[in-house]
Structure formats: C-alpha cells, structure tokens
Amino acid sequence: MKALVLSYSTEIVGEVQLKKYGKFLEEYATQLKGIEDALDDSIGDVWDFTLDPISLQYLPMEQTNLLELIKTDNKIFNKVMTVFASLCCEMETLKFEAENKYFPGLTFYGEGEPDSGLDEGEAQVQMGRMMPFLQELSCYVNRCYEVIKNVLHQMSGLYNNAKNAARTIDVVNVHFQVVFEYLADLLRVLITLDEIINNQGTLKEHWTLYKRMLKSVHHNPGRFGIEENKLRPFERLLMGLQGQLLDGMIFHNCVEQNFDDGSLSVSKNQFFADEFAHVIRTIFSQTEPKIGETSETEHRLKFVGICGLYVLHYQIFRVIDKKVFRALWDVYKKVPAVTLTANVVWSSTQFLLRSLSPHISKFLDRKSQQAVVTFTATYLQQKSQSLVRDVNSYYMQVCSWMIRMESSLTQANTVIEDLTHKCSLFIHGLLFAYNIRNTIRSVMNLHAHMNKPLTKTAVLALCRMVEMLKSIEHTFHRGTMLVAESVTHIIQHLQFMALAAIATAKKRIISDKKYSEKRLDALSALVLVETALNGPATKERRLVANLALSVGTQMKAFREDELATFRGIMNKLSAISDLRERLHDACDCSFLYWHRVVFPLYLADRFENAVDAHRIHYLFGALANCVPHMKQCQHLEDADHLLQEFDKEINSQLKEHLIEPICRGVETDLRLSIHTHLQLDSRNPFKVSLKDINQFLRMKPIRFFNYFIDIKEHVIHYLDKTFYNLTTVALHDWKTYAEMRNLAAQKYGLQMTEVHLPTQTLEQGLDVLEIMRNIHIFVSKYLYNLNNQIFVERSSNNKHLNTINIRHIANSIRTHGTGIMNTTVNFTYQFLRKKFFIFSQFMYDEHIKSRLIKDWRYFKENKDELRKMYPFDRSEKFNRGIRKLGITPEGDSYLDQFRILISQIGNAMGYIRMIRSGGLRCCSNAIRFVPDIDDIVNLEELVAAGELSDEVVSSARNLDNVIGNLTKNFAEGTEYFKMLVDVFSPEFRSAKNMHLKNFFTILPPLTLNFVEYSISCKEKLNKKNKVGAAFTDDGFAMGVAYILKLLDQYQDFDSLHWFHSVKYHYNKEKEKVKKQQGDEKLQQTSSLTIKRLETYQREFDLLYYSLSSARVFFRADKTAEEEQEETKEKEKETAQPATSDVPAIEAPQTTQLLANGGTPNGNIPAIMAN
Secondary structure (H helix, E strand, O other): OOOHHHHHHHHHHHHHHHHHHHHHHHHHHHHHHHHHHHHHHOOOOOOOOOOOOOOOOOOOOHHHHHHOOOOOHHHHHHHHHHHHHHHOOOOOOOOHHHHHHHHHHHHHHOOOOOOOOOOOOHEEEEEEEHHHHHHHHHHHHHHHHHHHHHHHHHHHHHHHOOOOOOOOOOOOOOOOHHHHHHHHHHHHHHHHHHHHHHHHHHHHHHHHHHHHHHHHHHOHHHHOOHHHHHHHHHHHHHHHHHHHOOOOOOOOOOOHHOOOOOEEOOOOOOOHHHHHHHHHHHHHHHHHHHHOOOOOOHHHHHHHHHHHHHHHHHHHHHHOOOHHHHHHHHHHHOOOOEEEEEOOOOHHHHHHHHHHHHOOOOHHHHHHHHHHHHHHHHHHHHHOHHHHHHHHHHHHHHHHHHHHHHHHHOOOOOOOHHHHHHHHHHHHHHHHHHHHHHHHHHHHHHHHHHHOOOOHHHHHHHHHHHHHHHHHHHHHHOOHHHHHHHHHHHHHHHHHHHHHHHHHHHHHHHOOOOOOOHHHHHHHHHHHHHHHHHHOOHHHHHHHHHHHHHHOOOOOOOHHHHHHHHHHHHHHHHHHHOHHHHHHHHHHHHHHHHHHHHHHHHHHHHOOOOOOHHHHHHHHHHHOOOHHHHHHOOEEEEEEEHHHHHHHHHHHHHHHHHHHHHHHHHHHHHHHOOOOOOOOOOOOOOOOOOOHHHHHHHHEEEEEEEEEEOHHHHHHHHHHHHHHHHHHOOOHHHHHHHHHHHHHHHHHHOOOOOOOOOOOOOOOOOOHHHHHEHHHHEEHEEEEEEEOOEEEOOOOOOOOEEEEOOHHHHHHHHHOHHHHHHHHHHHHHHHHHHHHHHHHHHHHHHHHHHHHHHHHHHHHOOOOOOOOOOOOOHHHHHHHHHHHOOEEEOOOOOHHHHHHHHOOHHHHHHHHHHHOOOOOOOHHHHHOOOOOOOOOOOOOHHHHHOOOOOOHHHHHHHHHHHHHHHHHHHHHHHHHHHHHHHHHHHHHOOHHHHHHOOHHHHHHHHHHHHHHHHHHHHHHOOOOOOOOOOOOHHHHHHHHHHHHHHHHHHHHHHHHHHHHHHHHHHHHHHHHHHHHHHHHHHHHHHHHHHHHHHHHHHHHHHHHHHHHHHHHHOOOOOOOOHHHHHHHHHHHHHHOOOOOOOOOOOOHHHHHEEEEEOOOOOOHHHHOOO
C-alpha cells in the first residue's frame, strides 16, 4: 500500500515538473522570437549588403603545403612539380602584394592636397614620408627580378637537349603553359609600375624638390643637425631609387638583365627558345579571340602579360617573329588601350614601339603607326555613341539574369541539372560583371587619357552601368547562404566529372604494357592530378593539377574532345572556386575615385528624373570601393585624412545636388498644397510634370563609409528647422506651419517634431507688443466700438479692413505673458500725457476760452427763459464761427481737430478696457484646468510631507505661485480706469488749471460737430469711393466721459440738458416742415428735410447712449467728494489697506506730470508746457 501511494505521488510530482518545463520552453521560445523580431524584421535567407555586419566567405581553404600535396612514387617528377608550383605561388603572392599595396600607394600620391595648394616645404615632407615606401618598393622589384630569373633558369634547365645537360623528365611535347601565364602576370605588374610612375607628374615634381632640398642640406649639414658622413650614403640611395624606379625603367631593367649565369646559358638554349615562342603563340591564340567578346574576363590584362613575354623573349634570344608581332600589333583594332589599374591606361602599340625599336622599323611603317591614333579616336567616338544602346542591352540581360537568380536558387529539378544550371548562372553573372566593368573603364579612362569631354548622356549611361555592376554584386550577396551551399555542391560535381575523365585517361596509359620513362611520367602526372582533385578546390590544388596535367596529356592519354571538355571543367572549377574573389575584382569600382566629377551630374539627374530612387545605393556602394585603396596612401601623415576629405566632398555634393533640392521640393509642395486657395500656377499633373519625391523619402538609408545617410531624416530636420525659424519670426503663422506639418505626415510620412513655441491663431490681428510700441498710430488708424468691444481699421489699401477684438488680445497676451498688460498701461499713460498737453493748449486759447465764458454767462443769465436747456442755435453758431479762425489743408477746423484729439484719448481708454478684458479671458482659459479655484491644494506642503528632493519642492512652490497669481487675477482683475483717473484728476482739478473748468461748455458744439462728421462718414459707405467711410467711432464718447470724470464735471454737463435741447430743437424743426407739406411742389423737399432731421436726431441719440455707457466705467453717479468720503470709510473698516496684486505701474507723482515751466509770457499753465 505504501509503495502504491509513493508511486502515485511520484507521478503527480513528475507531471507538475513536466508542466513547469513545458511552460519554461514556451516562454523561452517567445523570448527568442521577440529577440529575433527586435534584431531584424526580415531575418532569413536574404542578406542585405548595406546592413549586414558580417559577410560569408565561401573560399576553399586547407591547412596543408605543396610538399604534402605533391607526393608520387616518381621522385624526379615530384621535384619538378614542387619547384614550378613554388615559383608560381611566389609569383602570385608578388602580384597580390603589388595590386594591394604598391599600386594604390603610388597612384594616390599627391591626393588630398588642399584647394589653396600645399604650404611651403610640405611637398618635401610628403616625399620624406614616401622614402620607406620607395625602399620597400625597391626591395620588391629586386625580388621580382630574382624570381623571374629563377623561373627562366628552371625552364632553361628543364628544356635543355644539350648532351651535358642534367636529366630530369622528358619534356618533348610537354608545355608548362601555366608557369608562363604566371610569369606573364608578374611581368604585367612591372609594366604597370612603370606606367603609374610615368603618369605621376606630382611624384616626379616633389622628387626634384626633395633632391634640391638635399643639396641645400649638403652645403650646410651642421645647420640642419645632420652628420655629413651619413648624408652621402643617403644621396647614393636616392640616386639608386631614381635609376631603378623613377626613370620608368623597371620592366626594361628586368628584361635586360643577364640571364646567362655561370654554366647555365639561357640565351643559347634553342630548345627553350622554341618552347618559349610556342607557349607565347599558344597563350595568345587562346586569349586574343576572347578580347572584346561576351566571354571575356581578365583577357585584356593577360594580353599585357603576353606582350611582356614577347619582349622578354626578344631581349633574351634576339629573335623577332614577324607573324606574332603583327598579330600582337593588330590587337589595337579590338582594344586600343587597356586599363592596368585605377586610371592608368596602357597602349600595346606604344609599348611594343618603345621596347622593340629600332628593330621593328623594317616591317612597321609610319602609316601603320598613324592608323593607331586615328582608330583610337574613332573607336572612342563609336563607343560613346553606342553607350545608350549597350546600356539598354546590358540592362535587359542583367535584369533577366537577376530574375533567374532569385527564382532558380530556391527551386530544384534533378540534382545534376540543378547544379549545372546554377553553375552556368553564376558564371553568366560573373561574365556580365566583367563585360560591364571593361566597358566603363575603357570609355572613362580613354576620355580622360585623350582629354576629350564626356557628354551628359554618356555620363548617365556609364553611371547606369556602374549601378548594374553593383546590382550584380548585391544579387550574389542577397543569396549568400544559398550561393555558398550551391558552390560547395557544384565544386564537388565538377571534381567528380574531372576525376572521371582522369580515370579514363589512366586506363589508357595502364592498358599499354610497354614500359617507358615517358609513360611513367604521364601516369605519375595523372595520379597527381587525381590526388590534387580529391580535396577542397584550393588554388594550390588547382595549380598542382594544371601543372601535372601539362605532363599527363602526352602519350595520347586524352582524345581531343576529352581534353577540351576537361579543360572546360577545370576552367569552371577555377571560376566557381574563386567566385567571391573574382566577383569582388569584377565589381570593383575603385576607379570611380578618379572620375568623381561625374557624381554631381548623376545626383542632379536622379532628382530631375525621380524614378527608381533606390539606385543611388548602388553608386554609393561603388564609391565605397575606393576606401581600401585610399588607406594605402603613404604621403600623408594619416591615411584617414584622405578618407575624411573624400567623405566631405561626396557629402557636400550629395547635399547640394540631391538632399537640398529634395528638401526645397517638399517644402514648396507643402506650401502650394496649403495655399491652394490662392491663385497659383497650374498644378494639374496632366499639364505640368510633377516629381514623385516620395521615392526618395521611402528609400532605405544610404550606407557610406561607416555610417548611414538618411534622406528622410535630413528632410525632417530641414523642415523642422525652417518651420521653427519662420514661426519665431512670425508667430501668427503657427497654424499654417502646423497644417504643413500634418500634411507632411500624411503625404510623405514625415513625423516631425513639435516646435513648442507660444502659438498664435489666425485671428491674432495686430500684436499687443506692436500696438503698445505704436499707440499713437493705432489710436489714429483704428475706430472703437463700445458695445462690441472691437477696433475696426479706419481705412486700408486692401479689400478688407482689419479688426481687433478680445480674442485677439487674449491670444496675444497668452503669447507674451500677462506682464505685457502693465507695460501697455504705462505706455498709454505716457501717450495720454502728451495728448493732454495739446488738450490744455486748445482750452487755454483766448478765442476758445472767451467764447466759452461768454456762452456760459449767457446760459446762466437766461436759464429760466431757455427752460434750463442749452440753446441749440448757439452751438451751431459756435461751430460755424470757429471755422473763421482758420482751417487745415484737409479742410478741418480747430474744433474738428479737437474732436479728433478727444477721440484718440477715448480710443486709448477703449484699448485699456480691451486689455483688461483680454487679460481676464486669458486667465480664465488658463485657470480652467484647476479643478476647484475655491479649494486649491498646496502642492509644496504635500511634496515636503513626502520628503522628496529640494528640486521637486522648488518646482511645487513655483507651481503654487503660478496658480495663486492666476486665481487672484481671475477673481479680481485690475481697475486700470480707476488708476488712470486717479493719476490725472488731481492736476485737472487743481487751481492752476482753472482754464479747463469750462470744458463742459464746449461739449454742445463739439457733439454737434461729431454728429455732422459721423453722418458724413456713414453716407460715404454707400458711395463707390469709400475713402473716409466709417460706421462707428465710440472713441469720442469714451474720451468725453473720461475727461468729464477727470474734471469732475458730470453734474455741470448734465445741468446743460443738452440732449433734451437737441431733441426739442429737432422736434420743433420737424413740426415746421410738416406745416409746409400742404404745398405739393414742396412735398418731396419736405420729406427729405424730415428724413435729414430724423437722421441727425438718431445720431444724437446714439451718441447719448454711448456717452451714458461710457460714463458707467467712470462711476458717473458719484462726485469726487463722495468718492473721497467712501474711500475714507473703507480705510477705517480695514485694518490694512488692500493693495492691488497686478499693478506694476506706479501712480506718477504730480511733480512728474506738472513740471515747472511755461510759454514765454508765463501765463500758460504748467500742464501745457510739460
């Protein structure tokens, strides 16, 4: 029973643990999936050339050496194979070293020079930095001489039929063509070095300056701190370097060295001479037919080596084969010039003339030499003209190949067919790359060599070819995983077919029972080929196989068709095994550094023809090929300086010719789209061609050097910067730029940054700051409407009038802050001081003052007779009489000007009222986010209780202060009217300004003047010419109410009963007219008169209502004495007098307002003189 329970418990525990383990696996799988998604959205078999941090090298590798590879029972044969294999490997190493170190080191000399030129002495410094490099090059050249001499000695020793020659293997009908091919490559390296140095004018110039400097040092070595005994060896070294390297005789010195060494005489070995000539003919016959054809790869460079072999053969044996020479000479008809490296161009005809003259003058006339020059120019012209056609042809072929690459790598038929198809596909891609590269280099370098300009069409066609070249490389890279896997299988399949062919040949050799050394050598060679092919297809194994095959093909071991098939298999094996290396070589666009002047033209065309924007990636990939070669420059203190200059140049061209036009294009499109309501140029895509800039913005970031260039981010930054700067200049445009920002997000997918500037609305109107600074202009240009609290522009050249209301002011205060309100009141105070000075001058005038005193005396004396109403006729008489004092050029009387003055004072007060209302509105908008203004929590106390940091406490205190100020301002506001009354009223009511006490007496004629003016303005509204038209001017009523308050003359003015007198007058006039309506002839005139009287009556009523409303603001129900008593009572009730929170304006002292001074007669009050 216990055992049963124990077993059951164990099962339960096991199930629980199993569930836990299952849950762990699920969570782990989810976590891994999350990591995978975070790293890359498209992890899979497709690789990205610009994003992949690593690349996969599918190069066959093996940890072995030649001695281990070459092992047969034939010892002598082993030695021969080992010697030649070692020499070939060394020649290959020397060639690699030259191509990757010495070629770029020499070609890039002089690059990176600043636009202003080198500083004095910098040329010598650069040449000094080159000295170690030149010494290394000298050692390298000496090594090349030794290797070439050794190869010729070995070959001469092998191909020697002299009786006293050492016996090795029978070499009759054995041709070690492979060795000569390697020798040709090394000779090509020496030829290339000569051509580079001959084209390097800067190097020779700096060398001359350096030698001249050395002579100066030689004359006075002590001055430079150099020992004289060390100087002479250095001078000898320089002379040696010049003779060996800088005179352009590297190849010439090589072929003219003495190859007859001791007992071994190479020049007299006729057997070797014949073999040498036979191999040259054989290699040439295999190379020449493919030059310029679609199957061409490196055949042009091989041809350079063949010419080197031919010259070497002549220099040793002094024999010129006319037929071979003529064949070599005629190659110019296929390729007039060959690009050796970078921008170095080599002419075969010039080389042969230089190397073989004067021995070839017998069978080469001047006409043949001239034909070369003519043909070169014709060839270049034809090539340039056919570029567009060639590009289209290549484009179709490359696109078709890319499609087959994308589709064929994922599908498979039978294994053999699939491998054969993939092998053919890879080789086709390689051939396309070589053909395109050869075309680009030939055309570009020939144009530069012959100083002939390229047309724009040709430049764009060549750039298109560069794009195709890099697209081939990118296609291989995209399928790296599948290509790497396929390459391994293809190599195995090719090795299998090669081994099958070798096995057949071995059977033929073994089946012949006759023994001979030759048959034994052939059998040993085939065994060695088998051994070499049984393993990874490394370069060494393929080299050994080819060398052994040179011996194994004798004794009719292969039929002609079998041998051709076998050689084809070996060629394919070489191509597939070195696929990555050959592809890199074929797609290398480092020569573009020397032709980078075409880049701006290419970028401009990309922008103009905004199609397939992603192609820019390919050209930047091509430019990146320049980097490894640039790093080999030796003349600068640091090679990175050259890289930085190149980077800077390319970036500046990219910005100038592509990024900036795109930025401007997007900005222009956004502006035109937002302002479609304006009459702009036609944007109909069927009539006007529009660029699809979206392609550039959707493009992936461009990789260049070790960073990415994101065009989209550049555009976003440009728009952010532009919108921010323009918004700060004109804040009222914020809404326009906000709409453009939204449109950019919708149309182009540009997620821009909010500027976070104080925003304004389209209803911003005039800014408070501008009005404050120009208050004197504002009150004269705008009219005030009391009831709607709005200012309307008096006149405008536009078809509309600007208005300013409370919303505008509130928005403006929100922009600048509430502190602007107090500053505005201060400015208004200063403005009123100036206006009151003019006001006082007018009232002090003897003509005005005497007439007012006279009218007031008349009214007091005849008050009862006039029913206590100021007579209307005296007002009219005053109004007409004042015109006799004179009028302005505009036709205004002094009373008109006085009316305008009072209107401007009233406008200023109306503006103060609007400022207060706008401030309250702004405060209410800000305070609405506070939940309860009656119960506001003290955040500082809460934060302190939470024991938070001092910074948080300080922030909370600031927030409390802001909320407290908003609450107080919202609850109380500031009585600006009362402040402006209090600051001026003591002086207005003082005994010194008694001339102002008759102001209320001038109001009847002044109001009559205003009514006449108002009616004339309103009548102009219905006329075509609306100059001077207006429908409101409540500034007058506001000004009258304010001045009456300052003078405490409300009761005095009311005692005139002026508006009752006006009503009485017009009613009386209407009754007179009605009595005359009995006559039909006068009926129309009477109607018009009544209508005119009613208009005047209505205007007076409107003025009365406006004045009554304005008086409310200044508490017209109380006199000055009553207000003073009320103030005293409040002070008694309150222990401490309440101070206003906002007013930053201090009530000016009376001494500030009324400074002592006056007119020359001393009778004008002080307020006029201030």
